[in-house]
Amino acid sequence: MSDTNNFLARLKRLDCCALSDALDQLKMKGVVSGMVQGSGAGRIAGRAITVKLVAGEKSSGPPKHLCATAIELGGPGSIIVVEQRSGVEAGSWGGLLSMGAQTKGIEGVIAEGPVRDIDQAMEMGFPVFARGWTARTARGRIVEQSTNEPVQIGDVTVHAGDYVLADRSATIFVAEKDIERILSAAERIVAKEDLMAKEILSGTAIGTVMGANYEHMLK
Numbered sequence: 001m002s003d004t005n006n007f008l009a010r011l012k013r014l015d016c017c018a019l020s021d022a023l024d025q026l027k028m029k030g031v032v033s034g035m036v037q038g039s040g041a042g043r044i045a046g047r048a049i050t051v052k053l054v055a056g057e058k059s060s061g062p063p064k065h066l067c068a069t070a071i072e073l074g075g076p077g078s079i080i081v082v083e084q085r086s087g088v089e090a091g092s093w094g095g096l097l098s099m100g101a102q103t104k105g106i107e108g109v110i111a112e113g114p115v116r117d118i119d120q121a122m123e124m125g126f127p128v129f130a131r132g133w134t135a136r137t138a139r140g141r142i143v144e145q146s147t148n149e150p151v152q153i154g155d156v157t158v159h160a161g162d163y164v165l166a167d168r169s170a171t172i173f174v175a176e177k178d179i180e181r182i183l184s185a186a187e188r189i190v191a192k193e194d195l196m197a198k199e200i201l202s203g204t205a206i207g208t209v210m211g212a213n214y215e216h217m218l219k
Contacts, residue, residue, distance in 0.1 A: 004047070008077055010183045011045040011163060014190065016170040022185035025218040028178065032154030035110060035171045038118045039098075040127025043167035044108040046079035050151045050160050053113070053142045055086040066144040067097050073147070076105040079164045081173075083151035084113025089134050090141035091116030098126040110164065110171055112153045129166050189218070 011019075020031045049070045070080045080101060084092035093109050095117030101109065108127030109115075114134040121128045148160035156173050158164075163174040174182050199209045 007179050014186050016167045016172050018186045018190050019172050021189045022182050025185050030173045032171045035129040037168050038128050039121035044127045045165050046077050046107040048081045048162045048164050049074050049078050051082045051147050052145045052151050053084040053092055054145045055088045056143045057140050069147045071100045074104050074106040078106045080109045081158050082111040088141050090136050090138045095120035102126045
């Protein structure tokens with residue numbers, strides 16, 4: 001198994017709370033709160049293909065729909081991460097894009113901005129996380145500026161190839177160079193919480209378990 005596949009398999013076994021605790025322990029950032037999962041079930045994990053959208057109209061060159069290049073580059077283990085911070089209310093993702101991404105086996109999309117056709121994504125079961133929803137088309141309002149260049153999601157700068165984990169608690173981005181130590185820290189934290197859960201189930205008072213272990217478990 002390649003390093004990437006191994007890391008993704010380990011990442012999928014974690015949730016965002018465990019990964020967030022690991023980032024806290026190592027004094028690193030990467031957590032973005034407030035992304036709403038509008039479709040799909042459960043968490044998604046993968047590596048980022050980034051897209052930046054800006055206000056404007058396409059004025060020259062052959063027609064190329066926003067995010068189409070990212071879909072063509074993607075496949076299983078990919079998550080498309082879109083920045084649409086233009087302030088223009090326009091869909092940064094839509095139903096046909098969800099269909100195209102699902103056909104390629106892409107794990108899901110995370111959009112810093114509004115998304116449209118969320119009902120269609122729900123019917124398909126394709127995971128979409130976004131800041132909000134709209135019916136307004138991108139046509140004549142926003143265009144793609146770049147693919148696989150850095151984007152800003154919340155207060156985190158995301159690069160192509162960064163590892164991504166998203167669930168209903170948060171969306172988290174981890175640079176490739178940091179993924180192994182973040183995963184190891186998160187796995188140690190999960191192991192400690194599993195032991196605490198067993199103590200609670202065995203009848204140990206919750207105050208005893210939490211007071212003795214929880215407050216100090218990141219040290």
